[in-house]
Amino acid sequence: MTFKPFQAAAALCVLAACSAGESRSNAAEQGRQAARPADRPFAVVDVARFDTPWAMAFLTGSGRPLLDLALVSEKAGRLWLVDSRTGRRWPVGGVPPVKVAGQGGLGDVVVHPEFVVNHRVYLSFVEAGRGGTSGAAVGYGTLDLRNRERPALRDFRVIWRQQPKVSGDGHFSHRIAFAPDGSMFVSSGDRQKMAPAQDRSSDLGKIIHMTAEGQRIGGAFHTLGHRNVLGLAFTADGRLWANEMGPRGGDEVNLIERGRNYGWPRASYGSHYDGAPIPDEHRSRGFEEPKVWWTPSISPAGMIIYSGDLFPQWKGDILMGALSGQALIRVDVNGAAARKGDRWDMGERIREVEQGPGGEVYLLEDGGRLLRLTPA
Structure with a gap:
């Protein structure tokens, strides 16, 4: 089923009217620098509440926002x-069945770069396998907005399944990011199995490059040696950045480059949960050094590259949530380099960061609140 652009625009208008290598001693120094407080340059508005929200995406296409409507x-x-202005919401039908357990369930939501033409919405989620196993999956459907009270995804189809499916309910990752050329990147976590992140025959612990229809580009994977990538975003110059949860410490921000090995579980600036050390040598052993890292952990989550005008001092920088760190974090990006910027205490676990059509910043808390940030 397809819908012409003017049909989608009309439906959206109806909806709007209805709602009106370094050493470990240097690791400790990086952690101290990250903890410096900064005054909030923003005001916070409580917009809406959800039940364990995970991701958010505004209905945009070809760089144009469609009013203030978003998917959560x-x-x-x-x-x-x-x-996003009033907090009014409508349930969307046609979502595929998901397995909800541990860290798993419905995950990312992203709209196609040409959403205004094809109305395509992508979802990541966890699906059950045989014998108690599970794995992440990605698919898309067409968003039907003709009935203002009953939006729905039509003709949903799965285009990628994490292989192999394994036991356990953690480290699915399953973040999605579209590149400037319209191709798609998906993060595939190590599923808490560690060793498969270095196994070139497995999807686990990889970032995968594919077309918008799900055909792989450049081989089985784009990069390897990842633990749990929960943030993916492109800068205006086409560089792909990712954040990644370390074990005990060693949370990372990485510049993602094709064919590179990011070291997990053979190298990390963190240690195992039982206290066992992990070698921190990266480059000398053929692994990529993180551009920024934190010890102790902040537990990085959803992230964006900010491009708006409301906060011009942030333009081109990473904004990302911190779960255990309960903060909004800015990473200063300059070309292929990055360094720690601001860290604003939010008092709650921040799961997702998204940019609004006017340059506002939206945050989703694990506890359920959707917050809007505007200049103070």
Whole structure:
């Protein structure tokens, strides 16, 4: 089923009217630098509340926002269309069945770069396998907005499945990012199995490059040696950046470059949960050094590259949530280099960061609140 652009625009208008290598001693120094407080340059507005929200995406295409409407996913398997100004929301039908356990459930939501033409919405989620196993998956459907009270995804199809499916309910990753050329990148976590991140025959612990239809580009994977990548975003010059949860310490921000090995579990600036050390030598052993890292952990989550005008001092920088760190974090990006910037205490676990159509910044808390940030 397809919809012409003017049909989608009309439906959106109806909805709007209805709602009106370094050493470990240097690691400790990096951690101290990251902890410096900064005054908030923003005001916070409570917009809406959800149940275990995971991701958010505004309905945009060809660089143009479609009013103030966004999609919000909940881990329990629900998808919502929400007016980001008023907080009014509508449940979206047609979401695929998901397995909800541990860290798994409905994950990312991303719209196609040409959404205004094809109305395509991509979801990542966890699906059950045989014998108690599970794995991440990515698919897309067409967003039907003709009935203002009953938006729905039509003709949903799965285009990627994480292989192999394994036991356990953690480290799915399953973040999605579209490149400037319209191709797609998906993060595939190590599923808490560690060793498969270095196994070139497995999807686990990799970042995968594919077409918007799911055909792989450049081989089985784009990069390897990842633990749990929960943030993916492109800069205006086409560089792909990712954040990644380390074990005990060693959370990272990486510049993602094809064919590179990012070291997990053979190299990390963190240590195992039982206290066993992990070698921190990266480059001398053929692994990529993280551009920025944190010890102790902040537990990085969703991230964007900010491009708006409301906060010109942030333009081109990474904004990302911190879960255990309960903060909004800015990483100063300059070409292929990055360094720690600001860290604003939010008092809650920040799961997702998204940019609004006017340059506002939206945050989703694990506890359920959708917050809007504007200049103070």
